[in-house]
Amino acid sequence: MLTLYDNLDSGNGYKARLLLAQLALPYRRIELDIDKGETRTPAFLAKNPNGRIPTLELEDGTFLAESNAIMVYLAEGTRFLPADRVERAQALQWLFFEQYSHEPYVATPRYIIKHLGRDHARAAELPWRIERGHQALRVMETHLAGRAYFAGKRYSVADIALYAYTHVAHEGDVDIAPYARVRDWLARVAAEPGHIPITQG
Amino acid sequence: MLTLYDNLDSGNGYKARLLLAQLALPYRRIELDIDKGETRTPAFLAKNPNGRIPTLELEDGTFLAESNAIMVYLAEGTRFLPADRVERAQALQWLFFEQYSHEPYVATPRYIIKHLGRDHARAAELPWRIERGHQALRVMETHLAGRAYFAGKRYSVADIALYAYTHVAHEGDVDIAPYARVRDWLARVAAEPGHIPITQG
Numbered sequence: 001m002l003t004l005y006d007n008l009d010s011g012n013g014y015k016a017r018l019l020l021a022q023l024a025l026p027y028r029r030i031e032l033d034i035d036k037g038e039t040r041t042p043a044f045l046a047k048n049p050n051g052r053i054p055t056l057e058l059e060d061g062t063f064l065a066e067s068n069a070i071m072v073y074l075a076e077g078t079r080f081l082p083a084d085r086v087e088r089a090q091a092l093q094w095l096f097f098e099q100y101s102h103e104p105y106v107a108t109p110r111y112i113i114k115h116l117g118r119d120h121a122r123a124a125e126l127p128w129r130i131e132r133g134h135q136a137l138r139v140m141e142t143h144l145a146g147r148a149y150f151a152g153k154r155y156s157v158a159d160i161a162l163y164a165y166t167h168v169a170h171e172g173d174v175d176i177a178p179y180a181r182v183r184d185w186l187a188r189v190a191a192e193p194g195h196i197p198i199t200q201g
Numbered sequence: 202m203l204t205l206y207d208n209l210d211s212g213n214g215y216k217a218r219l220l221l222a223q224l225a226l227p228y229r230r231i232e233l234d235i236d237k238g239e240t241r242t243p244a245f246l247a248k249n250p251n252g253r254i255p256t257l258e259l260e261d262g263t264f265l266a267e268s269n270a271i272m273v274y275l276a277e278g279t280r281f282l283p284a285d286r287v288e289r290a291q292a293l294q295w296l297f298f299e300q301y302s303h304e305p306y307v308a309t310p311r312y313i314i315k316h317l318g319r320d321h322a323r324a325a326e327l328p329w330r331i332e333r334g335h336q337a338l339r340v341m342e343t344h345l346a347g348r349a350y351f352a353g354k355r356y357s358v359a360d361i362a363l364y365a366y367t368h369v370a371h372e373g374d375v376d377i378a379p380y381a382r383v384r385d386w387l388a389r390v391a392a393e394p395g396h397i398p399i400t401q402g
Contacts, residue, residue: 072290096296
């Protein structure tokens with residue numbers, strides 16, 4: 001059976017949990033407390049030297065890190081990864097956009113506020129991070145003109161990756177009210193069969 | 202023919218150039234001056250709403266963004282992307298590691314120093330970015346123990362992605378001298394058939 005090293009508050013962990021639920025794949029979930037350093041112990045660093053969840057342990061004991069790589073691994077050959085070569089590359093494009101241009105600005109403010117607190121020195125990063133979060137949301141709003149989903153014509157791992165932190169952006173003071181197409185898309189994703197909330201393990 | 206919107210100084214552009222050279226694929230290269238805002242014009246934003254190079258235009262006029270997505274697209278079915286499902290996922294893992302944990306810390310200091318200058322306000326970011334750059338290099342050094350390449354047993358897109366900015370890390374004050382395995386791996390990558398330098402268009 002697959003084992004997912006996870007943290008219930010993490011949007012990156014949620015990507016794996018949501019896809020596993022929609023694929024109806026059974027797995028064992030091991031909760032790690034990021035705030036207590038449980039992802040930086042020697043035992044966990046032996047599984048993932050980068051010290052991050054989610055990390056997926058395959059049946060043969062191989063460890064796979066990086067939420068979006070885990071999703072592509074799980075989604076290969078299913079309806080969650082486009083079969084067409086160009087559409088598959090476009091799904092990957094949005095996965096890289098999410099990690100480089102979206103997550104550090106839409107997700108990290110939420111981490112700072114929820115996990116470190118508004119009194120922490122890193123709260124000084126909030127203004128520029130939130131500003132770049134809005135840049136990412138504007139790119140998403142532009143792309144969704146005339147489109148229901150991010151890659152191809154169907155819901156895919158690209159939508160799961162971008163949904164994970166966009167739907168809780170307000171917890172990091174990133175207000176999605178100005179982005180009507182993004183809000184409609186969030187509702188479409190939440191209405192997909194087998195959808196689960198971020199709080200569900 | 203493929204068209205690559207590119208900038209010769211960019212490690213992200215170099216990833217595409219190096220792989221295209223090693224695949225012996227002909228393409229047309231269009232140089233954009235990032236410092237003069239040529240990636241933020243309305244004409245270019247119509248091609249890539251995120252306003253970044255590299256952007257690849259396919260034969261049918263489709264635009265594909267994100268250096269690592271471009272590489273996977275080009276490498277599918279070739280020796281540069283592992284055929285084994287787990288090894289392919291591990292290659293993707295390193296591509297996401299590169300964009301999230303490596304590029305902002307190994308490449309951005311080089312951008313600040315070379316393109317903005319040491320007098321620019323953003324030079325204040327150098328200390329913490331360089332520190333995290335060393336964290337990324339330590340993860341790479343650990344992974345290379347007993348391994349010649351990052352994913353599987355052969356040179357792949359994972360090596361190209363990590364080579365692109367690691368081999369010029371010193372231009373951003375990130376000193377790779379302490380990382381013997383990383384230095385040996387850089388030499389192996391540079392000795393691959395069809396290798397070209399970052400300065401070659």
